[in-house]
Amino acid sequence: MTDLDLERVVPLEGGHNFRDLGGYPTMDGRTVARGLIYRSGTMAELSDGDHAMLDAIGLKVICDFRSSQERDRRPSRLPAMASYEIWARDHHSSAGDVTFALQTPGATADTARLHILEAYRDLAYEQAPSYRELFRRIVDGPLPLVFHCAAGKDRTGIAAALLLDLLGVERAIIMQDYALTDRFFARGCELVAKDPFGAKLKGIDPQIWEPIMRADPSYLAAMFDTLEQRHGSARGFLKEELDLSDADCATIRTRLLI
Template identity: 40%
Template sequence: MSTSIDRDICRPMPDDLIRSVNLRDLGGYRTADGATVRHGLVFRSAALSALEGEALAAVRALGIRMIIDLRHNAERAAYPTPWEAMGCADYWCRDHSDSGADLAPLLRDPAMTADDCRGLMTGLYRTLPYALSEAYRRLFRGLVEGGTPLLFHCAAGKDRTGVAAALILGALGVPRDVITEEYGLTAAYDLFASPSIRDRPPLSPARLATVTPLLMAETGYLDAMFETLIERDGSVRGYLLNTLGLAPDDITTLRDNLLHTPG
Protein backbone atom coordinates (compact mmCIF):
# COMPACT_ATOMS: atom_id res chain seq x y z
CA MET A 1 0.00 0.00 0.00
CA SER A 2 1.44 3.35 -0.96
CA THR A 3 0.43 6.94 -1.33
CA SER A 4 2.03 10.06 -2.74
CA ILE A 5 1.68 11.91 0.55
CA ASP A 6 4.35 11.88 3.24
CA ARG A 7 3.71 8.76 5.27
CA ASP A 8 5.80 6.43 7.39
CA ILE A 9 5.59 3.01 5.74
CA CYS A 10 4.91 0.02 7.95
CA ARG A 11 4.90 -3.69 7.15
CA PRO A 12 2.90 -3.75 3.90
CA MET A 13 -0.57 -5.25 3.92
CA PRO A 14 -0.80 -8.27 1.58
CA ASP A 15 -2.22 -7.22 -1.78
CA ASP A 16 -4.84 -9.95 -1.73
CA LEU A 17 -6.30 -8.56 1.51
CA ILE A 18 -6.38 -5.06 0.05
CA ARG A 19 -8.23 -6.30 -3.03
CA SER A 20 -10.52 -8.80 -1.33
CA VAL A 21 -11.50 -7.17 1.98
CA ASN A 22 -10.29 -3.56 1.62
CA LEU A 23 -8.13 -4.00 4.71
CA ARG A 24 -5.68 -1.32 5.70
CA ASP A 25 -3.89 0.15 8.71
CA LEU A 26 -4.57 3.78 9.57
CA GLY A 27 -1.07 4.09 10.99
CA GLY A 28 1.74 6.14 9.52
CA TYR A 29 -0.10 9.35 8.64
CA ARG A 30 1.42 12.56 9.93
CA THR A 31 -0.57 15.21 11.73
CA ALA A 32 -0.38 18.94 11.17
CA ASP A 33 1.72 19.33 14.32
CA GLY A 34 4.30 16.70 13.38
CA ALA A 35 3.08 13.64 15.25
CA THR A 36 2.50 10.30 13.51
CA VAL A 37 -0.42 7.88 13.84
CA ARG A 38 0.92 4.69 15.39
CA HIS A 39 0.97 1.55 13.27
CA GLY A 40 -0.87 -1.63 14.16
CA LEU A 41 -3.57 -0.07 16.35
CA VAL A 42 -6.49 0.89 14.08
CA PHE A 43 -7.62 -1.05 11.02
CA ARG A 44 -10.49 -0.58 8.57
CA SER A 45 -11.99 -3.14 6.21
CA ALA A 46 -14.96 -4.42 4.24
CA ALA A 47 -16.99 -7.48 5.29
CA LEU A 48 -14.80 -10.30 6.57
CA SER A 49 -17.22 -13.22 6.28
CA ALA A 50 -15.27 -14.91 3.47
CA LEU A 51 -11.96 -15.04 5.35
CA GLU A 52 -10.40 -18.49 5.44
CA GLY A 53 -7.06 -20.21 5.17
CA GLU A 54 -4.02 -17.96 4.76
CA ALA A 55 -6.15 -14.81 4.59
CA LEU A 56 -7.78 -15.58 7.93
CA ALA A 57 -4.39 -16.42 9.44
CA ALA A 58 -2.96 -13.10 8.18
CA VAL A 59 -5.80 -11.13 9.75
CA ARG A 60 -5.59 -13.13 12.96
CA ALA A 61 -1.90 -12.26 13.16
CA LEU A 62 -2.83 -8.58 13.49
CA GLY A 63 -3.94 -9.33 17.04
CA ILE A 64 -7.28 -7.56 16.78
CA ARG A 65 -8.85 -7.18 20.25
CA MET A 66 -12.03 -5.30 19.34
CA ILE A 67 -14.25 -5.19 16.25
CA ILE A 68 -16.86 -2.51 15.60
CA ASP A 69 -19.32 -3.78 12.96
CA LEU A 70 -21.18 -0.87 11.34
CA ARG A 71 -23.62 -3.01 9.32
CA HIS A 72 -27.33 -3.42 9.99
CA ASN A 73 -28.99 -6.61 11.22
CA ALA A 74 -29.76 -8.23 7.84
CA GLU A 75 -26.25 -7.61 6.53
CA ARG A 76 -24.67 -9.17 9.59
CA ALA A 77 -27.03 -12.16 9.55
CA ALA A 78 -26.27 -12.87 5.89
CA TYR A 79 -22.50 -12.42 6.20
CA PRO A 80 -21.36 -12.90 9.81
CA THR A 81 -18.01 -11.55 10.92
CA PRO A 82 -15.79 -14.48 12.04
CA TRP A 83 -14.58 -12.55 15.06
CA GLU A 84 -13.88 -15.57 17.25
CA ALA A 85 -11.88 -17.29 14.50
CA MET A 86 -9.93 -14.03 14.22
CA GLY A 87 -8.97 -14.35 17.89
CA CYS A 88 -10.97 -11.26 18.82
CA ALA A 89 -12.42 -11.03 22.33
CA ASP A 90 -14.74 -8.02 21.92
CA TYR A 91 -17.23 -7.73 19.04
CA TRP A 92 -19.72 -4.86 19.00
CA CYS A 93 -22.66 -4.24 16.69
CA ARG A 94 -25.81 -2.17 16.90
CA ASP A 95 -29.33 -3.58 16.71
CA HIS A 96 -30.78 -1.61 13.80
CA SER A 97 -32.54 -2.34 10.55
CA ASP A 98 -31.02 0.20 8.16
CA SER A 99 -28.57 3.10 8.01
CA GLY A 100 -29.27 4.10 4.41
CA ALA A 101 -25.82 2.86 3.43
CA ASP A 102 -26.70 -0.62 2.14
CA LEU A 103 -26.30 0.19 -1.54
CA ALA A 104 -26.49 -3.30 -3.03
CA PRO A 105 -30.27 -3.18 -3.71
CA LEU A 106 -29.92 0.18 -5.47
CA LEU A 107 -27.53 -1.23 -8.05
CA ARG A 108 -30.47 -2.89 -9.81
CA ASP A 109 -33.10 -0.19 -9.36
CA PRO A 110 -34.00 0.72 -12.98
CA ALA A 111 -35.28 4.11 -11.90
CA MET A 112 -31.86 5.27 -10.67
CA THR A 113 -29.91 7.49 -13.07
CA ALA A 114 -26.23 8.41 -12.68
CA ASP A 115 -27.21 11.85 -11.38
CA ASP A 116 -29.62 10.21 -8.93
CA CYS A 117 -26.83 7.94 -7.71
CA ARG A 118 -24.41 10.82 -7.16
CA GLY A 119 -27.04 12.89 -5.40
CA LEU A 120 -27.97 9.97 -3.18
CA MET A 121 -24.34 9.43 -2.21
CA THR A 122 -23.78 13.09 -1.42
CA GLY A 123 -26.89 13.14 0.74
CA LEU A 124 -25.88 9.91 2.45
CA TYR A 125 -22.51 11.31 3.46
CA ARG A 126 -24.18 14.37 4.96
CA THR A 127 -26.26 12.14 7.23
CA LEU A 128 -23.85 9.34 8.16
CA PRO A 129 -22.06 11.05 11.08
CA TYR A 130 -25.44 11.57 12.75
CA ALA A 131 -27.33 8.46 11.65
CA LEU A 132 -24.44 6.33 12.92
CA SER A 133 -23.59 8.44 15.96
CA GLU A 134 -24.21 5.56 18.37
CA ALA A 135 -21.80 3.31 16.49
CA TYR A 136 -19.21 6.03 16.06
CA ARG A 137 -19.50 6.86 19.77
CA ARG A 138 -18.72 3.23 20.61
CA LEU A 139 -15.83 3.25 18.16
CA PHE A 140 -14.26 6.30 19.75
CA ARG A 141 -14.86 4.99 23.25
CA GLY A 142 -12.99 1.83 22.30
CA LEU A 143 -10.06 3.89 21.08
CA VAL A 144 -10.09 6.13 24.15
CA GLU A 145 -10.28 3.17 26.51
CA GLY A 146 -7.36 1.39 24.86
CA GLY A 147 -9.28 -1.38 23.12
CA THR A 148 -6.63 -1.68 20.44
CA PRO A 149 -5.73 -3.19 18.09
CA LEU A 150 -9.23 -2.32 16.89
CA LEU A 151 -10.86 -3.00 13.53
CA PHE A 152 -14.03 -1.36 12.23
CA HIS A 153 -15.88 -2.33 9.09
CA CYS A 154 -19.10 -2.28 7.08
CA ALA A 155 -20.02 -4.17 3.90
CA ALA A 156 -17.68 -2.64 1.33
CA GLY A 157 -15.50 -0.65 3.73
CA LYS A 158 -16.16 2.46 1.68
CA ASP A 159 -18.93 4.70 3.06
CA ARG A 160 -19.77 3.99 6.70
CA THR A 161 -16.19 2.86 7.23
CA GLY A 162 -14.77 5.71 5.15
CA VAL A 163 -16.56 8.32 7.26
CA ALA A 164 -15.38 6.63 10.47
CA ALA A 165 -11.76 6.64 9.26
CA ALA A 166 -12.04 10.30 8.26
CA LEU A 167 -13.40 11.20 11.70
CA ILE A 168 -10.60 9.34 13.47
CA LEU A 169 -7.84 10.91 11.38
CA GLY A 170 -9.51 14.31 11.68
CA ALA A 171 -9.69 13.96 15.46
CA LEU A 172 -5.97 13.18 15.51
CA GLY A 173 -5.11 16.30 13.51
CA VAL A 174 -4.29 14.71 10.14
CA PRO A 175 -4.78 17.35 7.39
CA ARG A 176 -7.89 17.18 5.22
CA ASP A 177 -6.00 16.54 1.98
CA VAL A 178 -4.28 13.56 3.58
CA ILE A 179 -7.60 12.22 4.87
CA THR A 180 -9.05 12.54 1.38
CA GLU A 181 -6.18 10.61 -0.14
CA GLU A 182 -6.51 7.84 2.44
CA TYR A 183 -10.20 7.65 1.57
CA GLY A 184 -9.30 7.26 -2.11
CA LEU A 185 -7.17 4.17 -1.44
CA THR A 186 -10.40 2.18 -1.62
CA ALA A 187 -9.87 2.30 -5.38
CA ALA A 188 -7.49 -0.64 -4.92
CA TYR A 189 -10.36 -2.74 -3.59
CA ASP A 190 -12.37 -5.01 -5.88
CA LEU A 191 -15.82 -3.82 -4.81
CA PHE A 192 -17.41 -6.82 -6.48
CA ALA A 193 -15.59 -9.00 -3.96
CA SER A 194 -17.99 -7.64 -1.35
CA PRO A 195 -20.29 -10.57 -0.55
CA SER A 196 -23.45 -8.46 -0.67
CA ILE A 197 -22.64 -7.51 -4.28
CA ARG A 198 -20.78 -10.65 -5.39
CA ASP A 199 -23.69 -12.95 -4.60
CA ARG A 200 -26.18 -11.06 -6.76
CA PRO A 201 -26.61 -11.41 -10.55
CA PRO A 202 -23.95 -9.53 -12.55
CA LEU A 203 -24.73 -6.06 -13.85
CA SER A 204 -24.93 -5.31 -17.56
CA PRO A 205 -22.27 -2.88 -18.87
CA ALA A 206 -24.92 -0.19 -19.37
CA ARG A 207 -26.26 -0.60 -15.85
CA LEU A 208 -22.76 -0.63 -14.41
CA ALA A 209 -22.00 2.69 -16.11
CA THR A 210 -25.17 4.21 -14.66
CA VAL A 211 -24.51 3.15 -11.08
CA THR A 212 -20.78 3.89 -11.05
CA PRO A 213 -21.26 6.84 -8.63
CA LEU A 214 -22.55 4.36 -6.04
CA LEU A 215 -19.35 2.36 -6.33
CA MET A 216 -16.79 5.16 -6.18
CA ALA A 217 -15.02 6.84 -3.27
CA GLU A 218 -15.43 10.33 -4.75
CA THR A 219 -13.80 13.30 -3.06
CA GLY A 220 -17.06 15.25 -3.21
CA TYR A 221 -18.79 12.76 -0.95
CA LEU A 222 -16.27 13.21 1.85
CA ASP A 223 -16.30 16.97 1.29
CA ALA A 224 -20.08 16.95 1.80
CA MET A 225 -19.65 15.08 5.07
CA PHE A 226 -17.13 17.59 6.40
CA GLU A 227 -19.23 20.55 5.23
CA THR A 228 -22.24 19.27 7.17
CA LEU A 229 -20.11 18.49 10.20
CA ILE A 230 -18.77 22.05 10.24
CA GLU A 231 -22.24 23.54 9.73
CA ARG A 232 -23.70 21.56 12.64
CA ASP A 233 -20.81 21.19 15.08
CA GLY A 234 -18.15 23.67 13.95
CA SER A 235 -15.35 21.14 13.55
CA VAL A 236 -14.45 17.49 14.04
CA ARG A 237 -13.60 18.32 17.65
CA GLY A 238 -17.01 19.95 18.05
CA TYR A 239 -18.65 16.82 16.63
CA LEU A 240 -16.80 14.62 19.11
CA LEU A 241 -17.81 16.84 22.02
CA ASN A 242 -21.35 17.80 21.04
CA THR A 243 -22.69 14.84 19.06
CA LEU A 244 -20.68 11.90 20.39
CA GLY A 245 -20.49 13.23 23.95
CA LEU A 246 -16.75 12.83 24.42
CA ALA A 247 -15.04 15.00 27.02
CA PRO A 248 -11.98 17.17 26.28
CA ASP A 249 -9.87 14.74 28.34
CA ASP A 250 -11.11 11.89 26.13
CA ILE A 251 -9.73 13.64 23.06
CA THR A 252 -6.40 14.14 24.81
CA THR A 253 -6.33 10.45 25.74
CA LEU A 254 -7.23 9.49 22.17
CA ARG A 255 -4.24 11.39 20.87
CA ASP A 256 -1.98 9.98 23.57
CA ASN A 257 -3.09 6.44 22.71
CA LEU A 258 -2.78 6.67 18.94
CA LEU A 259 -0.05 9.20 18.19
CA HIS A 260 3.72 9.02 18.33
CA THR A 261 5.26 12.42 18.99
CA PRO A 262 8.92 12.96 17.96
CA GLY A 263 11.32 13.52 20.81
Protein backbone atom coordinates in the same frame (compact mmCIF):
# COMPACT_ATOMS: atom_id res chain seq x y z
CA MET B 1 -0.33 2.41 -5.18
CA THR B 2 2.72 4.10 -3.71
CA ASP B 3 5.15 2.12 -1.55
CA LEU B 4 3.58 3.68 1.55
CA ASP B 5 0.10 2.64 0.40
CA LEU B 6 1.30 -0.92 -0.16
CA GLU B 7 2.86 -1.02 3.29
CA ARG B 8 -0.45 0.09 4.80
CA VAL B 9 -2.49 -2.73 3.21
CA VAL B 10 -2.66 -5.96 5.22
CA PRO B 11 -2.37 -8.83 2.68
CA LEU B 12 -5.40 -10.96 3.55
CA GLU B 13 -6.33 -13.67 1.05
CA GLY B 14 -10.07 -13.36 1.53
CA GLY B 15 -10.16 -9.91 3.04
CA HIS B 16 -11.18 -6.66 1.44
CA ASN B 17 -9.67 -3.21 1.88
CA PHE B 18 -8.03 -4.11 5.21
CA ARG B 19 -5.40 -1.51 6.01
CA ASP B 20 -3.52 0.22 8.81
CA LEU B 21 -4.57 3.79 9.63
CA GLY B 22 -1.13 4.48 11.04
CA GLY B 23 1.80 6.25 9.44
CA TYR B 24 0.13 9.54 8.57
CA PRO B 25 1.81 12.77 9.72
CA THR B 26 -0.12 15.30 11.78
CA MET B 27 -0.03 19.07 11.55
CA ASP B 28 1.79 19.35 14.90
CA GLY B 29 4.70 17.21 13.72
CA ARG B 30 3.69 13.88 15.19
CA THR B 31 2.68 10.65 13.42
CA VAL B 32 -0.27 8.28 13.78
CA ALA B 33 1.15 5.11 15.33
CA ARG B 34 1.19 1.95 13.26
CA GLY B 35 -0.43 -1.30 14.28
CA LEU B 36 -3.12 0.10 16.58
CA ILE B 37 -6.14 0.99 14.43
CA TYR B 38 -7.19 -0.73 11.21
CA ARG B 39 -10.05 -0.17 8.78
CA SER B 40 -11.58 -2.81 6.56
CA GLY B 41 -14.37 -4.04 4.36
CA THR B 42 -16.26 -7.30 4.79
CA MET B 43 -14.73 -10.25 6.60
CA ALA B 44 -17.14 -12.79 5.13
CA GLU B 45 -14.45 -14.63 3.14
CA LEU B 46 -11.45 -14.69 5.47
CA SER B 47 -9.26 -17.76 5.11
CA ASP B 48 -7.57 -19.75 7.87
CA GLY B 49 -4.38 -17.97 6.86
CA ASP B 50 -6.12 -14.63 7.32
CA HIS B 51 -7.15 -15.67 10.83
CA ALA B 52 -3.50 -16.41 11.57
CA MET B 53 -2.59 -12.95 10.24
CA LEU B 54 -5.11 -11.28 12.56
CA ASP B 55 -3.59 -13.20 15.45
CA ALA B 56 -0.13 -12.13 14.34
CA ILE B 57 -1.01 -8.43 14.44
CA GLY B 58 -2.43 -8.96 17.92
CA LEU B 59 -5.98 -7.92 17.09
CA LYS B 60 -8.11 -7.42 20.21
CA VAL B 61 -11.43 -5.99 18.95
CA ILE B 62 -13.54 -6.03 15.78
CA CYS B 63 -16.20 -3.32 15.49
CA ASP B 64 -18.72 -4.32 12.81
CA PHE B 65 -20.78 -1.36 11.57
CA ARG B 66 -23.03 -3.47 9.34
CA SER B 67 -26.76 -3.71 9.98
CA SER B 68 -28.39 -6.78 11.48
CA GLN B 69 -29.64 -7.82 8.03
CA GLU B 70 -26.22 -7.45 6.45
CA ARG B 71 -24.63 -9.61 9.12
CA ASP B 72 -27.32 -12.26 8.65
CA ARG B 73 -26.87 -12.31 4.85
CA ARG B 74 -23.08 -12.33 4.88
CA PRO B 75 -21.76 -13.35 8.32
CA SER B 76 -18.10 -12.77 9.03
CA ARG B 77 -15.98 -15.92 8.74
CA LEU B 78 -14.19 -15.88 12.08
CA PRO B 79 -12.88 -18.69 14.29
CA ALA B 80 -15.38 -20.15 16.76
CA MET B 81 -12.81 -19.58 19.50
CA ALA B 82 -11.57 -16.21 18.32
CA SER B 83 -9.16 -14.48 20.68
CA TYR B 84 -10.66 -11.06 19.98
CA GLU B 85 -13.96 -9.44 20.92
CA ILE B 86 -16.54 -8.81 18.20
CA TRP B 87 -18.85 -5.83 18.70
CA ALA B 88 -21.92 -4.98 16.61
CA ARG B 89 -25.31 -3.40 17.28
CA ASP B 90 -28.74 -4.45 16.12
CA HIS B 91 -30.07 -1.83 13.73
CA HIS B 92 -31.55 -1.33 10.29
CA SER B 93 -29.48 0.34 7.57
CA SER B 94 -30.65 3.01 5.13
CA ALA B 95 -28.46 1.53 2.38
CA GLY B 96 -31.54 0.13 0.64
CA ASP B 97 -32.60 3.66 -0.19
CA VAL B 98 -29.71 3.93 -2.67
CA THR B 99 -30.77 0.82 -4.55
CA PHE B 100 -34.37 2.01 -4.63
CA ALA B 101 -33.26 5.30 -6.16
CA LEU B 102 -31.29 3.47 -8.85
CA GLN B 103 -34.35 1.45 -9.81
CA THR B 104 -36.58 4.46 -10.39
CA PRO B 105 -37.37 5.41 -14.01
CA GLY B 106 -34.92 7.92 -15.44
CA ALA B 107 -32.12 7.06 -13.00
CA THR B 108 -28.70 8.11 -14.28
CA ALA B 109 -25.12 8.17 -13.04
CA ASP B 110 -25.65 11.82 -12.09
CA THR B 111 -28.76 11.09 -10.03
CA ALA B 112 -26.95 8.20 -8.33
CA ARG B 113 -24.08 10.51 -7.47
CA LEU B 114 -26.45 13.15 -6.09
CA HIS B 115 -28.17 10.52 -4.00
CA ILE B 116 -24.94 9.26 -2.44
CA LEU B 117 -23.89 12.86 -1.76
CA GLU B 118 -27.11 13.36 0.19
CA ALA B 119 -26.54 10.08 2.02
CA TYR B 120 -23.14 11.34 3.17
CA ARG B 121 -24.82 14.33 4.77
CA ASP B 122 -26.80 11.94 6.99
CA LEU B 123 -24.51 8.93 7.52
CA ALA B 124 -22.52 10.34 10.43
CA TYR B 125 -25.77 10.88 12.34
CA GLU B 126 -27.26 7.54 11.34
CA GLN B 127 -24.10 5.78 12.52
CA ALA B 128 -23.55 7.92 15.61
CA PRO B 129 -24.30 5.03 18.05
CA SER B 130 -21.66 2.87 16.35
CA TYR B 131 -19.16 5.70 16.16
CA ARG B 132 -19.76 6.55 19.82
CA GLU B 133 -18.87 2.97 20.75
CA LEU B 134 -15.81 2.98 18.49
CA PHE B 135 -14.35 6.17 19.95
CA ARG B 136 -15.14 5.09 23.51
CA ARG B 137 -13.16 1.90 22.92
CA ILE B 138 -10.26 3.87 21.50
CA VAL B 139 -10.33 6.02 24.65
CA ASP B 140 -10.13 3.21 27.19
CA GLY B 141 -10.35 -0.21 25.51
CA PRO B 142 -7.74 -2.72 24.37
CA LEU B 143 -5.93 -2.18 21.09
CA PRO B 144 -5.27 -3.10 18.26
CA LEU B 145 -8.78 -2.64 16.91
CA VAL B 146 -10.34 -2.87 13.45
CA PHE B 147 -13.63 -1.29 12.39
CA HIS B 148 -15.41 -2.29 9.20
CA CYS B 149 -18.63 -2.35 7.20
CA ALA B 150 -19.26 -4.09 3.86
CA ALA B 151 -17.16 -2.23 1.28
CA GLY B 152 -15.08 -0.42 3.88
CA LYS B 153 -15.89 2.84 2.11
CA ASP B 154 -18.90 4.74 3.45
CA ARG B 155 -19.57 3.99 7.13
CA THR B 156 -15.95 2.94 7.60
CA GLY B 157 -14.60 5.81 5.52
CA ILE B 158 -16.44 8.40 7.58
CA ALA B 159 -15.28 6.86 10.86
CA ALA B 160 -11.67 6.86 9.62
CA ALA B 161 -11.96 10.47 8.46
CA LEU B 162 -13.37 11.61 11.80
CA LEU B 163 -10.60 9.85 13.69
CA LEU B 164 -7.80 11.17 11.49
CA ASP B 165 -9.27 14.69 11.75
CA LEU B 166 -9.29 14.42 15.54
CA LEU B 167 -5.65 13.33 15.45
CA GLY B 168 -4.72 16.42 13.46
CA VAL B 169 -4.08 14.88 10.04
CA GLU B 170 -4.42 17.36 7.18
CA ARG B 171 -7.70 17.23 5.28
CA ALA B 172 -5.91 16.53 1.98
CA ILE B 173 -4.29 13.43 3.48
CA ILE B 174 -7.62 12.31 4.93
CA MET B 175 -9.09 12.54 1.45
CA GLN B 176 -6.20 10.48 0.06
CA ASP B 177 -6.80 7.76 2.63
CA TYR B 178 -10.49 7.70 1.71
CA ALA B 179 -9.73 7.53 -2.01
CA LEU B 180 -7.49 4.47 -1.51
CA THR B 181 -10.67 2.37 -1.42
CA ASP B 182 -10.93 2.92 -5.19
CA ARG B 183 -7.87 0.67 -5.55
CA PHE B 184 -10.16 -2.19 -4.49
CA PHE B 185 -13.07 -1.21 -6.75
CA ALA B 186 -13.21 -4.46 -8.76
CA ARG B 187 -13.03 -6.61 -5.63
CA GLY B 188 -15.75 -4.49 -4.03
CA CYS B 189 -18.08 -5.00 -6.99
CA GLU B 190 -17.39 -8.75 -6.86
CA LEU B 191 -18.33 -8.92 -3.19
CA VAL B 192 -21.49 -6.85 -3.66
CA ALA B 193 -22.61 -9.26 -6.37
CA LYS B 194 -22.36 -12.14 -3.87
CA ASP B 195 -24.70 -10.43 -1.43
CA PRO B 196 -28.42 -11.12 -2.08
CA PHE B 197 -28.95 -7.40 -1.63
CA GLY B 198 -26.58 -6.74 -4.54
CA ALA B 199 -28.81 -8.84 -6.79
CA LYS B 200 -31.11 -5.82 -6.97
CA LEU B 201 -28.48 -4.13 -9.11
CA LYS B 202 -28.73 -6.77 -11.82
CA GLY B 203 -30.30 -5.37 -14.94
CA ILE B 204 -29.21 -1.83 -14.07
CA ASP B 205 -26.56 -0.34 -16.34
CA PRO B 206 -23.25 -0.47 -14.40
CA GLN B 207 -22.55 3.09 -15.49
CA ILE B 208 -25.56 4.14 -13.41
CA TRP B 209 -24.65 2.38 -10.17
CA GLU B 210 -20.86 2.70 -10.40
CA PRO B 211 -20.83 6.11 -8.62
CA ILE B 212 -22.17 4.53 -5.43
CA MET B 213 -19.19 2.16 -5.38
CA ARG B 214 -16.56 4.83 -5.98
CA ALA B 215 -14.62 6.58 -3.22
CA ASP B 216 -15.13 10.07 -4.60
CA PRO B 217 -13.57 12.64 -2.22
CA SER B 218 -16.50 14.98 -2.91
CA TYR B 219 -18.67 12.56 -0.90
CA LEU B 220 -16.46 12.90 2.15
CA ALA B 221 -16.31 16.66 1.61
CA ALA B 222 -20.12 16.77 1.78
CA MET B 223 -19.96 15.01 5.15
CA PHE B 224 -17.39 17.44 6.53
CA ASP B 225 -19.31 20.44 5.17
CA THR B 226 -22.48 19.27 6.91
CA LEU B 227 -20.76 18.74 10.26
CA GLU B 228 -19.05 22.11 10.04
CA GLN B 229 -22.34 23.86 9.25
CA ARG B 230 -24.18 22.17 12.13
CA HIS B 231 -21.46 21.94 14.77
CA GLY B 232 -18.79 24.43 13.73
CA SER B 233 -16.30 21.64 13.07
CA ALA B 234 -15.99 17.88 12.84
CA ARG B 235 -14.67 17.91 16.39
CA GLY B 236 -17.84 19.73 17.43
CA PHE B 237 -19.77 16.75 16.09
CA LEU B 238 -17.63 14.38 18.17
CA LYS B 239 -18.40 16.34 21.31
CA GLU B 240 -22.09 17.07 20.70
CA GLU B 241 -23.20 13.82 19.04
CA LEU B 242 -20.68 11.25 20.28
CA ASP B 243 -20.29 12.69 23.81
CA LEU B 244 -16.51 12.91 23.56
CA SER B 245 -15.07 15.30 26.13
CA ASP B 246 -11.90 17.33 25.71
CA ALA B 247 -10.21 14.84 28.03
CA ASP B 248 -11.38 11.94 25.85
CA CYS B 249 -10.00 13.61 22.75
CA ALA B 250 -6.69 14.25 24.49
CA THR B 251 -6.51 10.59 25.57
CA ILE B 252 -7.09 9.39 22.02
CA ARG B 253 -4.26 11.59 20.77
CA THR B 254 -1.97 10.31 23.53
CA ARG B 255 -2.76 6.68 22.71
CA LEU B 256 -2.47 6.93 18.94
CA LEU B 257 0.20 9.55 18.23
CA ILE B 258 3.97 9.23 18.45
